[in-house]
Amino acid sequence: MQIRTDDPHTPDVQGLILEHLQEMHATSPQESVHALGLDQLRADGVTLWTVRQDDGELLGCGALKRLDSRHGEIKAMRTAVVARGRGVAGVLLEHLIGHARDHGLRRLSLETGTQEHFAPARRLYARHGFAECPPFEDYTEDPHSVFMTLPL
Structure with a gap:
C-alpha cells in the first residue's frame, strides 16, 4: 500500500468522496452531517491523503484539518468497498497520527456518528487511543454525534 497526498477532484478520489x-x-439527519465536500477538502489547512495499491487502485482516503497550531481534526475517512477488512483504515489512521505528531500538533479530534452503522469506525478510533470527549471547535451536543480525541 502507498499513502500520498492527493486532490479530491482526481476522478477516482472524487467518486470515493461523493x-x-x-x-x-x-x-x-442533515443537521448532523459534518463531512467536508470536495472544495472544502482543498481549503487551506486541510490535507487529503489516499491509500493506493501498488498498481494505483484507490483503497481509501482520509484528511487532516488543522484547527490551530496544536489541534487537528480527522476528516473524510473512507475505505473503498473492495478494500474493507484489509486494514486500510488502520494504516491510514496511523499515518495521520504520525503526520500530526511530526508537525507539532498536540491533540487530534474527530466527530463520528452514534448509529450502529458507525460502530466499526468508533472501534477503530478507540483501538488507536481515541477517547470520547465533549464537542470541540464549533460542534455542539448532538444525539447523532460522538466526539473523540487523542492527546499526542
Missing part, C-alpha cells in the same frame, strides 16, 4: 457524502446523508 460515495462517502451520500452515505453520510443516508445515515444521519
Whole structure:
C-alpha cells in the first residue's frame, strides 16, 4: 500500500468522496452531517491523503484539518468497498497520527456518528487511543454525534 497526498477532484478520489457524502446523508439527519465536500477538502489547512495499491487502485482516503497550531481534526475517512477488512483504515489512521505528531500538533479530534452503522469506525478510533470527549471547535451536543480525541 502507498499513502500520498492527493486532490479530491482526481476522478477516482472524487467518486470515493461523493460515495462517502451520500452515505453520510443516508445515515444521519442533515443537521448532523459534518463531512467536508470536495472544495472544502482543498481549503487551506486541510490535507487529503489516499491509500493506493501498488498498481494505483484507490483503497481509501482520509484528511487532516488543522484547527490551530496544536489541534487537528480527522476528516473524510473512507475505505473503498473492495478494500474493507484489509486494514486500510488502520494504516491510514496511523499515518495521520504520525503526520500530526511530526508537525507539532498536540491533540487530534474527530466527530463520528452514534448509529450502529458507525460502530466499526468508533472501534477503530478507540483501538488507536481515541477517547470520547465533549464537542470541540464549533460542534455542539448532538444525539447523532460522538466526539473523540487523542492527546499526542
